[in-house]
Amino acid sequence: MIPPGASVAGANAGAAMPPAVSVRPEILRKRADFLRAARGRRQAMPGFVLQGIARGDESGAIRVGFTCSKKVGNAVARNRAKRRLREIARHVLPAAGRPGWDYVLIGRREATAARPFADLLADLETALTRLHGLAR
RNA sequence: GCGGAUGGCCGGAUGGCCGCGGGGGGCGGCAACGCCCCGCGAGGAAAGUCCGGACUCCCCGAAGCAACGGUGCCGGGUAACGCCCGGCCGGGGAAACCCGAGGGAAAGCGCCACAGAGAUCAGACCGCCACGGUCACCCCGGAGGUUCGCCUUCGAAGGAGCCGCGGUAAGGGUGAAACGGUGGGGUAAGAGCCCACCGCGGGGCUGGCAACAGGCCCGGCACGGCAAGCCCCACCGGGAGCAAUGCCAAAUAGGGGCCCUAUACGGGCGGCUUCGGCCCCGGGGCCCGGGUUGGCAGCUGGAGCGCGCUGGUAACAGCGCGCCGAGAGGAAUGGCCAUCGCCGGCGCGAUCUACGCGGCGGUACAGAAUCCGGCUUACAGGCCAUCCGCGCGC
Numbered sequence: 001m002i003p004p005g006a007s008v009a010g011a012n013a014g015a016a017m018p019p020a021v022s023v024r025p026e027i028l029r030k031r032a033d034f035l036r037a038a039r040g041r042r043q044a045m046p047g048f049v050l051q052g053i054a055r056g057d058e059s060g061a062i063r064v065g066f067t068c069s070k071k072v073g074n075a076v077a078r079n080r081a082k083r084r085l086r087e088i089a090r091h092v093l094p095a096a097g098r099p100g101w102d103y104v105l106i107g108r109r110e111a112t113a114a115r116p117f118a119d120l121l122a123d124l125e126t127a128l129t130r131l132h133g134l135a136r
Numbered sequence: 137g138c139g140g141a142u143g144g145c146c147g148g149a150u151g152g153c154c155g156c157g158g159g160g161g162g163c164g165g166c167a168a169c170g171c172c173c174c175g176c177g178a179g180g181a182a183a184g185u186c187c188g189g190a191c192u193c194c195c196c197g198a199a200g201c202a203a204c205g206g207u208g209c210c211g212g213g214u215a216a217c218g219c220c221c222g223g224c225c226g227g228g229g230a231a232a233c234c235c236g237a238g239g240g241a242a243a244g245c246g247c248c249a250c251a252g253a254g255a256u257c258a259g260a261c262c263g264c265c266a267c268g269g270u271c272a273c274c275c276c277g278g279a280g281g282u283u284c285g286c287c288u289u290c291g292a293a294g295g296a297g298c299c300g301c302g303g304u305a306a307g308g309g310u311g312a313a314a315c316g317g318u319g320g321g322g323u324a325a326g327a328g329c330c331c332a333c334c335g336c337g338g339g340g341c342u343g344g345c346a347a348c349a350g351g352c353c354c355g356g357c358a359c360g361g362c363a364a365g366c367c368c369c370a371c372c373g374g375g376a377g378c379a380a381u382g383c384c385a386a387a388u389a390g391g392g393g394c395c396c397u398a399u400a401c402g403g404g405c406g407g408c409u410u411c412g413g414c415c416c417c418g419g420g421g422c423c424c425g426g427g428u429u430g431g432c433a434g435c436u437g438g439a440g441c442g443c444g445c446u447g448g449u450a451a452c453a454g455c456g457c458g459c460c461g462a463g464a465g466g467a468a469u470g471g472c473c474a475u476c477g478c479c480g481g482c483g484c485g486a487u488c489u490a491c492g493c494g495g496c497g498g499u500a501c502a503g504a505a506u507c508c509g510g511c512u513u514a515c516a517g518g519c520c521a522u523c524c525g526c527g528c529g530c
Contacts, residue, residue: 029466030430065466075183075503079470083156087471090155117472 025093028065028102037065037104043131045123047115048085049106052131060099064089068107081107084120092124098132 028034040053066085068078085105097103
Protein backbone atom coordinates (compact mmCIF):
# COMPACT_ATOMS: atom_id res chain seq x y z
CA MET A 1 0.00 0.00 0.00
CA ILE A 2 2.87 2.34 -0.75
CA PRO A 3 1.62 4.15 -3.88
CA PRO A 4 -1.39 6.00 -2.34
CA GLY A 5 0.62 7.39 0.56
CA ALA A 6 3.45 8.42 -1.71
CA SER A 7 1.20 10.12 -4.22
CA VAL A 8 -0.59 12.08 -1.52
CA ALA A 9 2.69 13.11 0.04
CA GLY A 10 3.98 14.22 -3.33
CA ALA A 11 0.87 16.07 -4.38
CA ASN A 12 0.50 17.87 -1.11
CA ALA A 13 4.15 18.51 -0.50
CA GLY A 14 3.58 22.22 -0.21
CA ALA A 15 0.50 21.88 1.96
CA ALA A 16 1.82 19.13 4.18
CA MET A 17 4.86 21.20 5.09
CA PRO A 18 3.47 24.68 5.76
CA PRO A 19 6.10 27.42 5.65
CA ALA A 20 7.16 28.75 8.98
CA VAL A 21 6.00 32.26 8.13
CA SER A 22 2.43 31.11 7.56
CA VAL A 23 0.21 31.62 10.61
CA ARG A 24 -1.35 28.54 12.16
CA PRO A 25 -5.16 28.72 11.87
CA GLU A 26 -6.95 29.77 15.02
CA ILE A 27 -9.90 27.75 16.30
CA LEU A 28 -13.33 29.33 16.53
CA ARG A 29 -14.94 28.98 19.93
CA LYS A 30 -17.67 31.64 20.12
CA ARG A 31 -21.20 31.00 18.98
CA ALA A 32 -21.34 34.43 17.31
CA ASP A 33 -18.43 33.50 15.01
CA PHE A 34 -20.21 30.36 13.86
CA LEU A 35 -23.42 32.26 13.15
CA ARG A 36 -21.55 34.82 11.04
CA ALA A 37 -19.78 32.11 9.01
CA ALA A 38 -23.13 30.46 8.34
CA ARG A 39 -24.25 33.65 6.61
CA GLY A 40 -21.33 33.36 4.13
CA ARG A 41 -20.68 31.02 1.20
CA ARG A 42 -21.19 27.27 1.52
CA GLN A 43 -19.83 24.37 -0.51
CA ALA A 44 -21.03 20.78 0.01
CA MET A 45 -18.58 17.93 -0.54
CA PRO A 46 -18.98 14.13 -0.10
CA GLY A 47 -17.30 14.07 3.31
CA PHE A 48 -18.27 17.46 4.73
CA VAL A 49 -19.82 20.87 4.14
CA LEU A 50 -17.57 23.96 4.02
CA GLN A 51 -18.73 27.42 5.00
CA GLY A 52 -16.56 30.53 4.67
CA ILE A 53 -16.73 34.32 4.93
CA ALA A 54 -14.28 37.23 4.86
CA ARG A 55 -14.30 38.90 8.23
CA GLY A 56 -13.30 42.30 6.87
CA ASP A 57 -11.10 43.30 9.78
CA GLU A 58 -7.41 44.18 9.52
CA SER A 59 -6.24 40.93 11.20
CA GLY A 60 -4.69 38.54 8.66
CA ALA A 61 -5.42 35.38 10.64
CA ILE A 62 -7.07 32.31 9.13
CA ARG A 63 -9.65 30.95 11.53
CA VAL A 64 -11.60 27.69 11.39
CA GLY A 65 -14.37 26.03 13.41
CA PHE A 66 -15.87 22.55 13.41
CA THR A 67 -19.50 21.51 13.82
CA CYS A 68 -20.89 18.01 14.28
CA SER A 69 -24.52 17.97 15.37
CA LYS A 70 -26.34 14.96 16.76
CA LYS A 71 -27.37 14.08 13.22
CA VAL A 72 -23.80 12.79 12.77
CA GLY A 73 -24.32 10.09 15.40
CA ASN A 74 -23.52 9.38 19.02
CA ALA A 75 -20.71 11.02 20.96
CA VAL A 76 -18.05 8.67 19.62
CA ALA A 77 -19.05 9.24 16.00
CA ARG A 78 -19.20 13.02 16.49
CA ASN A 79 -15.76 13.17 18.10
CA ARG A 80 -14.18 11.02 15.41
CA ALA A 81 -15.67 13.13 12.60
CA LYS A 82 -14.52 16.31 14.30
CA ARG A 83 -10.96 15.00 14.71
CA ARG A 84 -10.67 14.06 11.05
CA LEU A 85 -11.97 17.49 10.03
CA ARG A 86 -9.46 19.11 12.38
CA GLU A 87 -6.67 17.11 10.78
CA ILE A 88 -7.47 18.00 7.16
CA ALA A 89 -7.83 21.66 8.15
CA ARG A 90 -4.39 21.54 9.73
CA HIS A 91 -2.89 20.13 6.54
CA VAL A 92 -4.63 22.24 3.93
CA LEU A 93 -5.68 25.60 5.34
CA PRO A 94 -2.25 27.24 6.00
CA ALA A 95 -1.49 27.05 2.27
CA ALA A 96 -4.92 27.10 0.62
CA GLY A 97 -6.86 29.29 3.03
CA ARG A 98 -7.11 33.03 2.65
CA PRO A 99 -5.93 35.41 5.37
CA GLY A 100 -8.74 37.31 6.99
CA TRP A 101 -11.30 34.54 6.42
CA ASP A 102 -13.32 32.40 8.80
CA TYR A 103 -14.14 28.83 7.77
CA VAL A 104 -16.51 26.28 9.32
CA LEU A 105 -16.35 22.56 8.50
CA ILE A 106 -19.54 20.58 9.12
CA GLY A 107 -19.42 16.81 9.57
CA ARG A 108 -21.76 14.45 7.76
CA ARG A 109 -23.21 11.17 9.06
CA GLU A 110 -21.09 8.10 8.10
CA ALA A 111 -19.29 9.91 5.25
CA THR A 112 -16.88 12.02 7.30
CA ALA A 113 -15.56 8.99 9.17
CA ALA A 114 -15.66 6.55 6.23
CA ARG A 115 -14.16 8.55 3.34
CA PRO A 116 -10.44 7.85 2.72
CA PHE A 117 -8.21 10.46 4.27
CA ALA A 118 -6.47 11.35 1.00
CA ASP A 119 -9.83 12.02 -0.60
CA LEU A 120 -10.83 14.28 2.25
CA LEU A 121 -7.65 16.32 1.77
CA ALA A 122 -8.33 16.71 -1.95
CA ASP A 123 -11.98 17.55 -1.26
CA LEU A 124 -11.03 20.41 1.02
CA GLU A 125 -8.68 21.92 -1.58
CA THR A 126 -11.28 21.86 -4.34
CA ALA A 127 -13.96 23.11 -1.91
CA LEU A 128 -11.76 26.09 -1.01
CA THR A 129 -11.09 26.85 -4.67
CA ARG A 130 -14.80 26.81 -5.52
CA LEU A 131 -15.69 28.86 -2.45
CA HIS A 132 -13.18 31.55 -3.33
CA GLY A 133 -14.39 31.51 -6.90
CA LEU A 134 -17.94 32.16 -5.79
CA ALA A 135 -16.83 34.98 -3.59
CA ARG A 136 -15.02 36.75 -6.42
C1' G B 137 -11.95 -35.19 27.91
C1' C B 138 -17.35 -33.79 27.27
C1' G B 139 -21.73 -31.27 29.19
C1' G B 140 -23.36 -27.80 32.91
C1' A B 141 -23.28 -24.08 37.28
C1' U B 142 -21.14 -19.93 39.94
C1' G B 143 -17.62 -16.05 41.06
C1' G B 144 -13.73 -12.88 39.41
C1' C B 145 -10.54 -10.56 35.62
C1' C B 146 -8.67 -8.54 30.78
C1' G B 147 -10.73 -5.84 27.00
C1' G B 148 -4.94 -5.21 21.92
C1' A B 149 1.02 -4.46 21.69
C1' U B 150 5.45 -1.98 19.61
C1' G B 151 7.52 1.70 16.45
C1' G B 152 7.76 6.05 12.83
C1' C B 153 6.08 11.07 10.91
C1' C B 154 2.81 15.13 12.07
C1' G B 155 -0.43 17.19 15.99
C1' C B 156 -3.83 18.57 20.62
C1' G B 157 -5.17 19.99 26.27
C1' G B 158 -3.46 21.00 31.24
C1' G B 159 0.96 21.25 34.71
C1' G B 160 6.30 22.21 35.95
C1' G B 161 11.17 24.22 34.54
C1' G B 162 14.63 27.15 31.44
C1' C B 163 15.79 31.16 27.79
C1' G B 164 14.30 35.86 25.23
C1' G B 165 10.94 39.99 26.01
C1' C B 166 8.41 45.90 29.92
C1' A B 167 4.32 42.91 28.59
C1' A B 168 1.22 40.16 25.33
C1' C B 169 3.78 36.18 23.70
C1' G B 170 7.49 32.98 21.29
C1' C B 171 11.11 28.84 21.47
C1' C B 172 13.18 24.50 24.04
C1' C B 173 13.03 20.51 27.79
C1' C B 174 10.44 17.21 31.38
C1' G B 175 6.12 14.74 33.08
C1' C B 176 0.66 13.69 32.79
C1' G B 177 -3.80 12.96 29.72
C1' A B 178 -10.99 8.30 28.91
C1' G B 179 -14.13 3.54 30.75
C1' G B 180 -15.72 -1.23 32.56
C1' A B 181 -19.40 0.34 31.54
C1' A B 182 -17.04 7.25 31.11
C1' A B 183 -23.66 5.19 28.61
C1' G B 184 -29.12 5.20 30.51
C1' U B 185 -29.91 9.28 34.31
C1' C B 186 -33.21 4.78 37.70
C1' C B 187 -32.04 5.01 43.33
C1' G B 188 -28.65 6.78 47.55
C1' G B 189 -25.21 10.60 49.36
C1' A B 190 -21.42 14.75 49.54
C1' C B 191 -21.47 19.97 48.25
C1' U B 192 -24.21 24.78 47.20
C1' C B 193 -28.49 28.12 47.24
C1' C B 194 -33.82 28.80 48.82
C1' C B 195 -37.58 27.87 52.68
C1' C B 196 -37.91 26.77 57.84
C1' G B 197 -38.64 27.82 66.01
C1' A B 198 -39.09 22.42 68.20
C1' A B 199 -42.08 18.19 68.41
C1' G B 200 -46.45 15.71 67.07
C1' C B 201 -50.51 14.88 63.68
C1' A B 202 -52.53 14.97 58.73
C1' A B 203 -51.61 14.85 53.36
C1' C B 204 -48.36 13.07 49.43
C1' G B 205 -44.34 9.86 47.67
C1' G B 206 -41.30 5.63 48.62
C1' U B 207 -39.72 0.99 51.00
C1' G B 208 -41.74 -3.96 52.80
C1' C B 209 -39.47 -12.14 55.41
C1' C B 210 -35.23 -11.96 59.38
C1' G B 211 -30.26 -10.57 60.93
C1' G B 212 -25.88 -7.98 59.57
C1' G B 213 -22.72 -4.31 56.47
C1' U B 214 -22.61 0.91 55.06
C1' A B 215 -22.16 8.00 55.18
C1' A B 216 -26.71 6.30 52.93
C1' C B 217 -29.74 3.29 49.72
C1' G B 218 -34.73 0.44 46.55
C1' C B 219 -27.49 -1.67 47.13
C1' C B 220 -24.37 -5.75 49.20
C1' C B 221 -23.58 -10.23 52.52
C1' G B 222 -25.53 -14.32 55.46
C1' G B 223 -29.91 -16.95 56.73
C1' C B 224 -35.42 -18.40 56.49
C1' C B 225 -39.79 -19.76 53.65
C1' G B 226 -42.07 -21.02 48.78
C1' G B 227 -41.15 -22.76 43.66
C1' G B 228 -37.82 -25.14 39.69
C1' G B 229 -33.68 -28.70 38.67
C1' A B 230 -30.83 -35.44 38.81
C1' A B 231 -27.12 -32.11 41.06
C1' A B 232 -23.89 -27.87 41.40
C1' C B 233 -27.31 -24.07 41.60
C1' C B 234 -31.22 -20.72 40.05
C1' C B 235 -35.91 -17.78 40.60
C1' G B 236 -39.54 -15.00 44.00
C1' A B 237 -42.77 -6.57 45.09
C1' G B 238 -41.81 -12.44 50.25
C1' G B 239 -45.86 -7.53 56.02
C1' G B 240 -51.49 -7.71 57.07
C1' A B 241 -57.43 -10.94 53.86
C1' A B 242 -61.14 -12.95 61.95
C1' A B 243 -60.54 -3.55 60.67
C1' G B 244 -63.47 -2.37 56.48
C1' C B 245 -64.99 -1.54 51.15
C1' G B 246 -64.63 -3.71 46.32
C1' C B 247 -63.87 -7.63 42.48
C1' C B 248 -64.01 -13.06 41.31
C1' A B 249 -65.59 -12.96 34.06
C1' C B 250 -66.57 -17.50 31.05
C1' A B 251 -67.88 -22.41 31.99
C1' G B 252 -70.70 -25.11 35.48
C1' A B 253 -76.40 -28.06 38.88
C1' G B 254 -73.76 -25.17 42.39
C1' A B 255 -68.63 -19.80 43.72
C1' U B 256 -68.97 -18.71 50.28
C1' C B 257 -71.97 -19.73 56.06
C1' A B 258 -73.04 -22.60 47.95
C1' G B 259 -75.10 -26.76 45.24
C1' A B 260 -78.44 -32.54 43.22
C1' C B 261 -77.23 -32.09 36.18
C1' C B 262 -75.54 -37.20 35.25
C1' G B 263 -74.70 -41.12 38.51
C1' C B 264 -75.49 -44.29 43.17
C1' C B 265 -79.21 -46.08 46.98
C1' A B 266 -83.83 -46.99 50.05
C1' C B 267 -89.23 -46.70 50.02
C1' G B 268 -94.16 -46.54 47.37
C1' G B 269 -96.74 -47.47 42.65
C1' U B 270 -96.86 -49.86 37.80
C1' C B 271 -95.24 -53.64 34.77
C1' A B 272 -92.27 -56.35 30.12
C1' C B 273 -89.80 -60.91 31.22
C1' C B 274 -88.15 -65.46 33.87
C1' C B 275 -89.17 -69.39 37.58
C1' C B 276 -93.09 -72.08 40.56
C1' G B 277 -98.22 -73.69 41.59
C1' G B 278 -103.74 -74.27 40.40
C1' A B 279 -107.69 -74.63 36.53
C1' G B 280 -109.11 -75.33 31.32
C1' G B 281 -107.81 -76.75 26.22
C1' U B 282 -104.47 -79.76 23.10
C1' U B 283 -102.36 -81.83 16.90
C1' C B 284 -98.68 -83.81 23.36
C1' G B 285 -94.52 -79.47 20.62
C1' C B 286 -97.44 -76.40 23.83
C1' C B 287 -101.45 -72.53 24.43
C1' U B 288 -104.98 -69.51 27.54
C1' U B 289 -106.14 -67.73 32.37
C1' C B 290 -105.54 -67.00 37.82
C1' G B 291 -102.19 -66.68 42.09
C1' A B 292 -97.40 -66.04 44.46
C1' A B 293 -91.76 -64.86 44.91
C1' G B 294 -88.11 -62.11 42.14
C1' G B 295 -87.73 -58.11 38.91
C1' A B 296 -85.03 -54.75 33.87
C1' G B 297 -87.62 -50.29 32.62
C1' C B 298 -90.93 -46.12 33.83
C1' C B 299 -93.40 -42.69 37.52
C1' G B 300 -93.45 -40.45 42.46
C1' C B 301 -91.15 -39.05 47.11
C1' G B 302 -86.60 -38.97 49.63
C1' G B 303 -81.21 -40.01 50.91
C1' U B 304 -76.12 -39.02 49.14
C1' A B 305 -71.23 -35.40 48.24
C1' A B 306 -67.70 -41.24 47.15
C1' G B 307 -67.58 -41.07 41.20
C1' G B 308 -68.47 -38.18 36.21
C1' G B 309 -68.52 -33.38 34.19
C1' U B 310 -67.21 -27.44 34.61
C1' G B 311 -63.54 -24.33 36.49
C1' A B 312 -57.88 -20.72 38.60
C1' A B 313 -60.61 -22.49 42.84
C1' A B 314 -66.06 -27.18 44.53
C1' C B 315 -67.53 -26.99 52.91
C1' G B 316 -59.05 -30.67 52.93
C1' G B 317 -55.98 -35.40 50.86
C1' U B 318 -54.78 -40.93 50.98
C1' G B 319 -56.11 -45.67 53.02
C1' G B 320 -59.36 -48.55 56.15
C1' G B 321 -63.86 -49.31 58.96
C1' G B 322 -68.86 -48.36 58.40
C1' U B 323 -73.51 -47.90 55.48
C1' A B 324 -79.29 -49.12 51.72
C1' A B 325 -75.83 -45.99 49.17
C1' G B 326 -72.74 -42.58 51.23
C1' A B 327 -70.50 -38.88 54.28
C1' G B 328 -64.73 -36.75 59.60
C1' C B 329 -69.98 -40.63 60.66
C1' C B 330 -65.49 -43.32 63.12
C1' C B 331 -59.92 -44.50 62.94
C1' A B 332 -54.52 -43.93 61.21
C1' C B 333 -51.12 -40.75 58.63
C1' C B 334 -50.54 -36.00 56.12
C1' G B 335 -52.61 -31.03 55.95
C1' C B 336 -55.23 -27.02 58.77
C1' G B 337 -56.50 -24.19 63.39
C1' G B 338 -55.45 -23.40 68.76
C1' G B 339 -52.22 -24.06 73.09
C1' G B 340 -47.90 -24.66 75.56
C1' C B 341 -42.48 -26.96 75.17
C1' U B 342 -37.46 -27.18 72.95
C1' G B 343 -33.65 -24.87 69.59
C1' G B 344 -32.52 -20.05 67.32
C1' C B 345 -30.90 -12.68 68.48
C1' A B 346 -34.79 -13.26 64.76
C1' A B 347 -37.42 -14.86 60.29
C1' C B 348 -38.48 -19.82 61.42
C1' A B 349 -37.87 -25.11 62.48
C1' G B 350 -38.85 -29.64 65.40
C1' G B 351 -41.71 -32.75 68.28
C1' C B 352 -46.20 -32.93 72.13
C1' C B 353 -51.37 -32.11 73.45
C1' C B 354 -56.24 -30.53 71.99
C1' G B 355 -60.09 -29.60 68.02
C1' G B 356 -63.16 -33.56 63.27
C1' C B 357 -62.27 -29.03 60.32
C1' A B 358 -63.79 -24.19 60.63
C1' C B 359 -61.66 -18.88 58.76
C1' G B 360 -61.68 -19.33 49.59
C1' G B 361 -58.52 -16.04 46.29
C1' C B 362 -56.86 -10.95 44.77
C1' A B 363 -53.43 -6.09 48.98
C1' A B 364 -49.48 -5.31 41.37
C1' G B 365 -57.97 -2.25 43.24
C1' C B 366 -58.73 0.87 47.61
C1' C B 367 -56.98 0.15 52.34
C1' C B 368 -54.39 -1.04 57.36
C1' C B 369 -49.54 -1.40 59.90
C1' A B 370 -44.18 -0.30 60.46
C1' C B 371 -40.08 2.57 58.78
C1' C B 372 -37.90 6.59 55.60
C1' G B 373 -38.42 11.38 53.05
C1' G B 374 -38.35 19.84 52.99
C1' G B 375 -37.44 22.18 47.56
C1' A B 376 -34.08 23.01 43.54
C1' G B 377 -29.68 21.76 41.33
C1' C B 378 -22.42 22.92 39.23
C1' A B 379 -26.43 26.24 33.48
C1' A B 380 -26.00 25.24 41.76
C1' U B 381 -23.29 29.25 43.91
C1' G B 382 -19.47 33.22 44.80
C1' C B 383 -16.15 37.06 42.76
C1' C B 384 -14.28 40.68 38.78
C1' A B 385 -15.21 43.88 34.65
C1' A B 386 -15.46 46.95 29.18
C1' A B 387 -18.87 49.15 25.37
C1' U B 388 -24.12 50.55 24.67
C1' A B 389 -29.06 51.63 26.60
C1' G B 390 -31.74 52.65 30.98
C1' G B 391 -32.23 53.65 36.96
C1' G B 392 -30.58 56.32 41.61
C1' G B 393 -27.43 59.89 44.46
C1' C B 394 -24.01 64.16 44.91
C1' C B 395 -21.58 68.45 42.82
C1' C B 396 -21.06 72.14 39.01
C1' U B 397 -23.52 74.86 35.11
C1' A B 398 -27.27 79.76 34.86
C1' U B 399 -27.90 85.08 33.03
C1' A B 400 -29.21 81.70 29.22
C1' C B 401 -33.98 78.98 25.33
C1' G B 402 -38.34 76.94 28.41
C1' G B 403 -41.84 75.74 32.66
C1' G B 404 -43.33 76.19 38.00
C1' C B 405 -43.33 78.72 43.31
C1' G B 406 -44.80 83.39 47.26
C1' G B 407 -51.80 88.45 45.35
C1' C B 408 -49.10 91.58 41.06
C1' U B 409 -44.23 93.89 38.82
C1' U B 410 -38.65 94.15 39.17
C1' C B 411 -34.21 92.09 41.45
C1' G B 412 -32.66 87.96 44.10
C1' G B 413 -33.68 82.80 45.69
C1' C B 414 -35.52 77.66 45.15
C1' C B 415 -37.37 73.47 42.10
C1' C B 416 -38.18 70.79 37.29
C1' C B 417 -36.25 70.08 32.37
C1' G B 418 -31.35 70.45 29.54
C1' G B 419 -25.68 69.92 29.59
C1' G B 420 -21.03 68.20 32.11
C1' G B 421 -18.29 65.39 35.94
C1' C B 422 -17.92 61.69 39.85
C1' C B 423 -20.08 57.64 42.52
C1' C B 424 -23.66 53.55 43.54
C1' G B 425 -26.65 49.26 42.57
C1' G B 426 -29.05 46.02 38.78
C1' G B 427 -27.67 43.70 34.20
C1' U B 428 -26.38 41.22 28.71
C1' U B 429 -21.83 39.26 27.30
C1' G B 430 -17.00 37.81 28.77
C1' G B 431 -13.35 36.26 32.49
C1' C B 432 -11.94 33.88 37.33
C1' A B 433 -13.27 30.60 41.22
C1' G B 434 -16.30 26.17 42.38
C1' C B 435 -12.58 21.88 39.86
C1' U B 436 -10.71 17.70 41.70
C1' G B 437 -6.41 14.30 47.35
C1' G B 438 -11.09 11.37 47.68
C1' A B 439 -16.60 7.49 52.22
C1' G B 440 -9.34 7.42 46.98
C1' C B 441 -6.06 3.24 44.92
C1' G B 442 -2.39 -1.01 45.63
C1' C B 443 -0.02 -4.60 48.93
C1' G B 444 0.31 -6.96 53.70
C1' C B 445 -1.54 -8.25 58.66
C1' U B 446 -5.68 -8.74 62.15
C1' G B 447 -11.17 -9.58 63.24
C1' G B 448 -15.50 -11.65 60.72
C1' U B 449 -18.75 -17.62 57.28
C1' A B 450 -19.26 -13.15 54.26
C1' A B 451 -20.50 -8.15 52.86
C1' C B 452 -17.11 -5.23 55.46
C1' A B 453 -14.07 -2.96 59.24
C1' G B 454 -9.36 -1.69 61.76
C1' C B 455 -4.05 -1.07 61.49
C1' G B 456 0.76 -0.56 58.84
C1' C B 457 3.56 0.67 54.41
C1' G B 458 3.52 2.71 49.61
C1' C B 459 1.23 5.76 45.53
C1' C B 460 -1.05 10.45 43.09
C1' G B 461 -4.11 8.27 38.63
C1' A B 462 -7.66 13.68 33.29
C1' G B 463 -9.59 18.43 34.69
C1' A B 464 -11.74 20.51 29.35
C1' G B 465 -15.37 24.45 28.85
C1' G B 466 -17.93 25.04 20.53
C1' A B 467 -15.24 21.00 25.16
C1' A B 468 -7.90 18.16 24.64
C1' U B 469 -6.69 12.76 25.24
C1' G B 470 -5.74 12.51 18.09
C1' G B 471 -4.57 11.77 12.26
C1' C B 472 -1.86 8.73 8.84
C1' C B 473 1.33 4.49 8.23
C1' A B 474 4.23 -0.05 9.28
C1' U B 475 5.08 -4.60 11.95
C1' C B 476 3.18 -8.20 15.33
C1' G B 477 -0.74 -10.43 18.33
C1' C B 478 -5.89 -12.65 18.73
C1' C B 479 -10.37 -14.89 16.31
C1' G B 480 -13.07 -17.09 11.97
C1' G B 481 -13.39 -19.80 7.64
C1' C B 482 -10.52 -21.17 2.75
C1' G B 483 -6.39 -23.33 0.02
C1' C B 484 -1.68 -26.00 0.11
C1' G B 485 1.91 -29.23 2.66
C1' A B 486 0.54 -36.66 2.85
C1' U B 487 -6.15 -38.24 4.25
C1' C B 488 -8.10 -36.42 9.37
C1' U B 489 -6.33 -34.28 14.36
C1' A B 490 -1.87 -31.65 16.05
C1' C B 491 1.61 -28.48 13.35
C1' G B 492 3.59 -25.21 9.38
C1' C B 493 2.91 -21.80 5.15
C1' G B 494 -0.07 -18.45 2.05
C1' G B 495 -3.59 -14.92 1.04
C1' C B 496 -8.87 -13.15 2.75
C1' G B 497 -12.23 -11.22 6.44
C1' G B 498 -13.06 -9.51 11.50
C1' U B 499 -10.73 -6.92 16.03
C1' A B 500 -16.61 -4.94 19.87
C1' C B 501 -19.78 -1.67 23.08
C1' A B 502 -18.68 2.97 23.61
C1' G B 503 -15.85 9.36 24.89
C1' A B 504 -14.95 12.06 31.35
C1' A B 505 -18.15 17.44 31.84
C1' U B 506 -18.94 18.91 40.12
C1' C B 507 -17.56 14.39 42.72
C1' C B 508 -18.56 9.63 45.10
C1' G B 509 -21.66 4.54 46.37
C1' G B 510 -25.03 1.34 43.67
C1' C B 511 -28.52 -0.54 39.96
C1' U B 512 -29.74 -1.33 34.82
C1' U B 513 -28.51 -1.79 29.81
C1' A B 514 -24.62 -2.59 25.54
C1' C B 515 -20.22 -5.44 24.24
C1' A B 516 -15.53 -8.56 19.06
C1' G B 517 -12.63 -11.83 21.48
C1' G B 518 -10.29 -14.08 25.61
C1' C B 519 -8.25 -15.65 30.65
C1' C B 520 -8.45 -17.67 35.79
C1' A B 521 -10.59 -20.19 40.03
C1' U B 522 -14.26 -23.24 42.49
C1' C B 523 -18.29 -26.68 42.19
C1' C B 524 -21.92 -30.60 39.85
C1' G B 525 -22.89 -34.82 36.41
C1' C B 526 -20.96 -38.44 32.83
C1' G B 527 -16.77 -41.12 30.57
C1' C B 528 -11.52 -42.83 30.73
C1' G B 529 -6.81 -43.88 33.36
C1' C B 530 -4.17 -44.71 38.14
